Amino acid sequence: MSLLKRIAVFLSIMGPGIITANIDNDASGITTYSVAGAHFGYALLWTLIPTTIALVVIQEMVARMGVVTGKGLSDLIRENYGVKSTFYMMTILFIANFGTTIANFAGWAASMEIIGFSRYIVIPVGALAVWFLVVKGSYRFVEKILLFACLLYFGYVFSGFMSKPAWSKVFYNTFIPEIKWETEYIMLSIAIIGTTITPWMQFYLQSSIAEKGIQKNEYKASKLDVFIGCSITDIVSFFIIVTCATTLFAQGIRINEASEAALALKPLAGKYAFLIFAICLANASILGTIIVPLATSYYICEAMGWERGVNKTFKEAPQFMSIYTFMIVIGSLLILIPGAPLVFLMVLSSVLNGVLLPFVLIYAISLVNNKKLMGDFVNPKSYNIISWSTVVVLIILTAVFLVSIIIPLESIYG
Amino acid sequence: MPFFGELFVSEIIKKPVLDPKGEELGKVKDIIVVKGEPFPKVSNLILDKKKNIYLISWTDLNIFNKKIISSKIYSESLNEYEFDENDLLIVRDIFDKQIVDANGAKVVRVNDVKLEGYESEAILVAVDVGMRGIMRRLGIERGGEDLMRIFRKHLPYNLISWNYIQPLEPKLTNISLTVPRQMVSELHPADIAEIISQVSHREGATFFKELDVETAAEALSELQPDVQVEIISGMETEKAADIIEEMQPDEAADVLSDLPVDKAKEILEQIEKEEAQDIQELLSHEEDTAGGIMTNVYISYLPETTVQEAIEKFKKDAEEVETVYYIYVIDENEKLVGVISLRDLLLAPFDAKLSDIMKRKIKTVTPETDEQEVAEIVSKYNLVAIPVIDSENYMLGIVTIDDIIDRILPPAAKRKRRKV
Numbered sequence: 002m003s004l005l006k007r008i009a010v011f012l013s014i015m016g017p018g019i020i021t022a023n024i025d026n027d028a029s030g031i032t033t034y035s036v037a038g039a040h041f042g043y044a045l046l047w048t049l050i051p052t053t054i055a056l057v058v059i060q061e062m063v064a065r066m067g068v069v070t071g072k073g074l075s076d077l078i079r080e081n082y083g084v085k086s087t088f089y090m091m092t093i094l095f096i097a098n099f100g101t102t103i104a105n106f107a108g109w110a111a112s113m114e115i116i117g118f119s120r121y122i123v124i125p126v127g128a129l130a131v132w133f134l135v136v137k138g139s140y141r142f143v144e145k146i147l148l149f150a151c152l153l154y155f156g157y158v159f160s161g162f163m164s165k166p167a168w169s170k171v172f173y174n175t176f177i178p179e180i181k182w183e184t185e186y187i188m189l190s191i192a193i194i195g196t197t198i199t200p201w202m203q204f205y206l207q208s209s210i211a212e213k214g215i216q217k218n219e220y221k222a223s224k225l226d227v228f229i230g231c232s233i234t235d236i237v238s239f240f241i242i243v244t245c246a247t248t249l250f251a252q253g254i255r256i257n258e259a260s261e262a263a264l265a266l267k268p269l270a271g272k273y274a275f276l277i278f279a280i281c282l283a284n285a286s287i288l289g290t291i292i293v294p295l296a297t298s299y300y301i302c303e304a305m306g307w308e309r310g311v312n313k314t315f316k317e318a319p320q321f322m323s324i325y326t327f328m329i330v331i332g333s334l335l336i337l338i339p340g341a342p343l344v345f346l347m348v349l350s351s352v353l354n355g356v357l358l359p360f361v362l363i364y365a366i367s368l369v370n371n372k373k374l375m376g377d378f379v380n381p382k383s384y385n386i387i388s389w390s391t392v393v394v395l396i397i398l399t400a401v402f403l404v405s406i407i408i409p410l411e412s413i414y415g
Numbered sequence: 416m417p418f419f420g421e422l423f424v425s426e427i428i429k430k431p432v433l434d435p436k437g438e439e440l441g442k443v444k445d446i447i448v449v450k451g452e453p454f455p456k457v458s459n460l461i462l463d464k465k466k467n468i469y470l471i472s473w474t475d476l477n478i479f480n481k482k483i484i485s486s487k488i489y490s491e492s493l494n495e496y497e498f499d500e501n502d503l504l505i506v507r508d509i510f511d512k513q514i515v516d517a518n519g520a521k522v523v524r525v526n527d528v529k530l531e532g533y534e535s536e537a538i539l540v541a542v543d544v545g546m547r548g549i550m551r552r553l554g555i556e557r558g559g560e561d562l563m564r565i566f567r568k569h570l571p572y573n574l575i576s577w578n579y580i581q582p583l584e585p586k587l588t589n590i591s592l593t594v595p596r597q598m599v600s601e602l603h604p605a606d607i608a609e610i611i612s613q614v615s616h617r618e619g620a621t622f623f624k625e626l627d628v629e630t631a632a633e634a635l636s637e638l639q640p641d642v643q644v645e646i647i648s649g650m651e652t653e654k655a656a657d658i659i660e661e662m663q664p665d666e667a668a669d670v671l672s673d674l675p676v677d678k679a680k681e682i683l684e685q686i687e688k689e690e691a692q693d694i695q696e697l698l699s700h701e702e703d704t705a706g707g708i709m710t711n712v713y714i715s716y717l718p719e720t721t722v723q724e725a726i727e728k729f730k731k732d733a734e735e736v737e738t739v740y741y742i743y744v745i746d747e748n749e750k751l752v753g754v755i756s757l758r759d760l761l762l763a764p765f766d767a768k769l770s771d772i773m774k775r776k777i778k779t780v781t782p783e784t785d786e787q788e789v790a791e792i793v794s795k796y797n798l799v800a801i802p803v804i805d806s807e808n809y810m811l812g813i814v815t816i817d818d819i820i821d822r823i824l825p826p827a828a829k830r831k832r833r834k835v
Binding site: 071076079080083084085088213214216305306 | 510511512513522523524525526544549552553618641642645
């Protein structure tokens with residue numbers, strides 16, 4: 002195959018991996034990276050390399066399943082593990098993703114508020130726009146918007162360069178791990194991995210690949226798509242950490258929110274850095290509110306065998322429309338009600354995501370090794386060692402993370 | 416006769432099977448069914464005990480109901496079982512699989528399977544695709560009923576009789592239909608397209624291969640371009656050519672233009688010369704112009720034709736032509752000189768000549784006209800179709816209103832379902 006032809010094939014396959022990976026950097030992801038940079042400077046940069054490797058290993062398996070079986074992950078779990086596992090898994094996924102939706106609406110409200118718009122205006126407008134886009138818009142139009150939105154993430158790369166970091170120190174910390182035995186340091190490094198590898202994106206990636214109908218002979222191009230997508234995600238994360246480390250950490254400013262990071266940047270890095278951070282956060286958040294509720298309703302209905310589709314009425318697809326509408330309407334209303342337990346819901350969401358991840362990973366890895374489904378595309382032996390160790394490490398880290406959320410480490414050691 | 420009444424398979428899975436002394440032989444793991452008339456019947460139960468898998472024959476059972484299952488034999492006479500791909504197992508092969516419910520063109524899942532006593536056999540009568548089935552599998556059917564009673568509603572049974580189920584492949588591993596295959600052709604092509612876009616691409620292709628050429632052609636034009644390409648690329652060229660030939664030339668051209676050039680050429684070579692020429696002509700135009708969406712099949716007669724002759728010819732010609740509401744009047748040099756609506760033709764006296772009754776002022780477009788502009792003209796003058804002519808008034812084809820609507824408002828099945 003000539004080089005030109007190869008490039009043409011890749012361009013037609015490209016998409017699912019890159020879009021999935023980008024949406025992964027949603028409001029909670031950006032918050033984690035900003036906080037990591039502001040609290041520990043460049044010290045946590047090295048975690049991005051193992052995170053990227055783990056992400057590539059997992060996403061590659063899921064993408065391979067999508068290509069070979071032509072089915073989504075929730076279909077495969079239902080068909081191979083029955084109603085019970087599927088039902089509990091989908092229930093947890095629903096609650097976890099509801100929390101994610103709220104986090105994204107909150108990110109949208111916060112980022113627009115620091116630019117100067119009231120949340121009582123932007124939340125209804127945002128929710129309505131999302132609903133309208135999904136229910137009334139054609140797929141092509143939505144895809145164009147998504148791809149454009151993905152481009153906006155490069156704003157973080159610019160702001161990284163604008164902050165003029167000490168590059169030699171940045172590279173040193175990226176490749177040489179530095180371990181600090183501090184609770185917060187360990188928690189944040191696990192949180193970086195946890196926010197990068199989430200259960201719902203495995204479902205999303207596999208479905209969008211199956212949906213695109215990518216064939217086995219095009220799989221190499223799909224693999225490249227996943228690889229590029231994962232790299233882009235972590236390059237974006239890298240620059241968020243670098244920006245916050247160079248500016249906020251150096252000045253001793255501590256933050257807890259991504260929007261605080263944007264505000265704090267204003268006097269330090271100038272109006273443009275502030276605007277880039279605010280707009281990128283708004284973009285990532287609204288992207289999350291487009292994808293997460295819709296994807297969730299699809300996987301649940303597909304797994305349970307319920308009628309689905311955005312162009313259906315309430316009467317035709319009652320479960321689908323109820324789940325979708327519930328997530329958008331209640332999710333956005335909760336942001337507007339003063340005193341709503343937002344923090345509780347978001348913590349609950351990350352706990353449930355943590356609970357769910359081991360199951361999703363174990364199901365995925367045993368499905369990918371199922372000869373009946375995958376034929377010659379099962380994991381090679383050597384690869385299984387890599388993927389099982391990745392899964393085991395992820396499960397241990399998640400368990401530590403869960404325990405530390407439920408019983409804060411301070412109460413044990415100090 | 417060990418079996419009376421009816422039960423759902425999920426009610427007996429994991430139930431112990433007892434020997435005549437009341438000792439446990441093992442727990443029910445799965446059920447093997449074999450072909451029977453009129454319904455499949457249970458031939459064996461698969462038991463599992465301490466990781467060993469045993470087989471017990473239906474005839475060796477003594478009592479079989481949802482409360483108790485017992486056998487006439489002891490554990491020494493049980494045979495070990497190895498899973499065989501050729502057996503049809505209820506839990507492994509039927510539970511949780513997708514079914515296309517042609518009643519309403521939707522895809523559902525098998526939540527449970529219903530068995531019924533018939534003579535001395537247990538036969539498989541129906542699959543449960545409803546909420547009740549899910550609740551029963553979760554062990555909360557009672558609770559669900561109670562909950563619904565609070566709202567004064569009844570939890571409905573949602574069963575599909577087994578005689579409607581037609582596996583597309585010998586095993587149920589793939590989708591099955593709830594209508595006999597012959598009846599699929601009677602579904603509306605848009606519904607067929609909807610079904611295909613709801614299942615995975617490979618299953619869609621399997622389903623599509625089962626259709627007859629005529630239905631396939633109509634369903635194909637309702638599908639989204641990338642699905643069209645995939646289905647056609649996966650077919651033998653000959654069959655693909657048959658289907659393309661059956662389609663309207665403009666729709667055929669749309670499909671071919673999305674295919675890889677080599678494949679499109681191969682298919683064109685298999686199509687009858689005249690049709691292929693029509694399609695090739697259409698392929699040469701830009702996609703979003705009048706040339707790209709026009710069809711070159713329309714009704715046209717010479718100016719000196721009488722109304723009577725025209726009506727007689729029309730009866731023959733109209734069968735093959737999609738849009739017949741306008742009769743175009745074209746002179747010997749193939750130049751467009753007038754147009755007559757079908758209504759005017761039918762109301763005119765028999766002996767009048769077409770040139771007498773035709774309208775000479777005609778709204779036309781050129782092949783390069785943008786589709787948006789075509790839509791505006793058609794809408795402004797309330798037309799059903801508009802002729803496409805070149806600079807010398809030579810008639811090339813017509814753009815019909817349904818093609819314009821498709822461009823402005825994609826039909827439901829062409830919208831992507833998930834992924835957004």
